[in-house]
Amino acid sequence: MSNIEPHALGAEAFFDEVQSFEFWFGAVEGYLTDRPFGHSSDTVDVALDDVRRDRLITTLCNYCVGETAALEGSSGLVRLAPNRNAKIFMATQVVDEARHLEVFLARLKDLGVDDAEAEIQRRANPLLLDFKDSLLELVDAGEWSSAVFAQNVILETMEFTVFRAHERTADPITAEVLRGVISDERRHFGFGENDIGRRVAQDPDLRSRLKDLRTRFDAMVVGVFDDAVGELALTGEGAPDLSRDYMDAVSRLGLGQ
Amino acid sequence: MTQDPGADSAGASGSSDGRRRYELEDVGFREVPKRWRKFYRHWGGPTDELAPNEMLCPVCKVIVRSVREFREGDRLYCMPCMTRMVVVSDGNGGLIAQVVF
Numbered sequence: 001m002s003n004i005e006p007h008a009l010g011a012e013a014f015f016d017e018v019q020s021f022e023f024w025f026g027a028v029e030g031y032l033t034d035r036p037f038g039h040s041s042d043t044v045d046v047a048l049d050d051v052r053r054d055r056l057i058t059t060l061c062n063y064c065v066g067e068t069a070a071l072e073g074s075s076g077l078v079r080l081a082p083n084r085n086a087k088i089f090m091a092t093q094v095v096d097e098a099r100h101l102e103v104f105l106a107r108l109k110d111l112g113v114d115d116a117e118a119e120i121q122r123r124a125n126p127l128l129l130d131f132k133d134s135l136l137e138l139v140d141a142g143e144w145s146s147a148v149f150a151q152n153v154i155l156e157t158m159e160f161t162v163f164r165a166h167e168r169t170a171d172p173i174t175a176e177v178l179r180g181v182i183s184d185e186r187r188h189f190g191f192g193e194n195d196i197g198r199r200v201a202q203d204p205d206l207r208s209r210l211k212d213l214r215t216r217f218d219a220m221v222v223g224v225f226d227d228a229v230g231e232l233a234l235t236g237e238g239a240p241d242l243s244r245d246y247m248d249a250v251s252r253l254g255l256g257q
Numbered sequence: 258m259t260q261d262p263g264a265d266s267a268g269a270s271g272s273s274d275g276r277r278r279y280e281l282e283d284v285g286f287r288e289v290p291k292r293w294r295k296f297y298r299h300w301g302g303p304t305d306e307l308a309p310n311e312m313l314c315p316v317c318k319v320i321v322r323s324v325r326e327f328r329e330g331d332r333l334y335c336m337p338c339m340t341r342m343v344v345v346s347d348g349n350g351g352l353i354a355q356v357v358f
Contacts, residue, residue, distance in 0.1 A: 005296055005323060006296055006334045006336055007331070007332055007333045007334055009334065011341060014341065015339070017336075018336050018339045019339065022290075023289070023290060025290075026289065026290025026292075027288055027289050027337075029290075030287030030288060030289070030290075030291070030294070031287045031288060183287075183288045183337075186288065186317040186319070186338045187337070187338065187339065189317075189338065190316055190317055190337070190338025190339040190340050193316055193338075193340070193356075194339055194340055194341070194358065197358030198358045200358070201358050248315070249316070252316075252356055
């Protein structure tokens with residue numbers, strides 16, 4: 001095994017490494033091997049009471065909306081990506097998002113949902129659907145920076161935060177599925193924050209454009225977080241501050257209030 | 258001296274530049290390829306005591322590790338979230354990792 005530590009790499013070598021399919025293979029091998037549909041066959045499912053099962057179905061339906069948005073968004077962004085590393089990374093994200101959608105649909109099936117599409121349409125949060133439409137408009141308009149900000153910073157940070165909070169209270173199978181997804185999400189929002197951070201540093205006009213975009217999206221983000229708190233029953237003492245990671249990310253990018 | 262949470266079974270030792278050096282072992286972080294796994298570990302939350310060769314990534318909350326103790330100005334990379342950072346003073350006598358864009 002090599003004794004070179006990652007911190008000794010030059011910046012270019014670092015990005016060549018972490019934005020490669022080779023890196024992606026080595027990473028997902030570590031936490032997805034022998035986990036069909038995101039969980040080990042040894043993990044025991046537990047019976048959920050009707051209220052908890054219904055809440056979980058609603059939550060998973062909304063996860064499917066978010067993952068579909070990211071799948072469609074990232075596939076469009078492959079073409080817009082400004083360099084080869086970004087194209088390759090975005091292709092790995094397409095694969096991740098498709099897998100997320102698949103494992104959440106499989107979990108819905110486990111829970112007895114026969115027609116997932118109908119269930120998703122019935123239970124989808126309108127704010128999340130608005131967000132998806134807005135994201136895809138940015139992709140269709142060819143606006144790489146705005147679309148990456150919306151998808152990889154806002155949506156991915158939101159998903160990472162909600163999934164982590166949910167994983168702590170979920171049934172064993174859902175929790176294991178979520179842990180695999182969370183591991184993928186680190187790459188996605190990290191890519192977004194770093195890409196946008198570099199661009200904002202070089203283009204002051206971009207900062208003001210993204211601030212406007214953030215203002216446009218804030219109401220949707222806050223609404224989605226509020227609804228997630230209710231669905232996941234995360235209220236009361238010790239409840240996580242779901243907007244904290246999002247606020248920290250926009251602050252690091254200089255896009256705070 | 259209290260148990261150093263970053264030092265593995267081989268322990269920490271000195272080096273010619275006066276920094277403690279560490280023999281790192283894989284401690285179960287599986288989100289990067291095998292060759293890089295020993296340089297990262299999961300964070301245990303606010304009560305998780307960091308060793309002198311460890312920094313918390315402010316972006317993805319993973320602990321980044323090095324074979325030597327960190328000093329102000331050192332560069333470090335979080336591979337799980339692709340973030341470049343530099344070690345800076347936290348203003349209270351400690352060190353933290355700050356994101357570099």
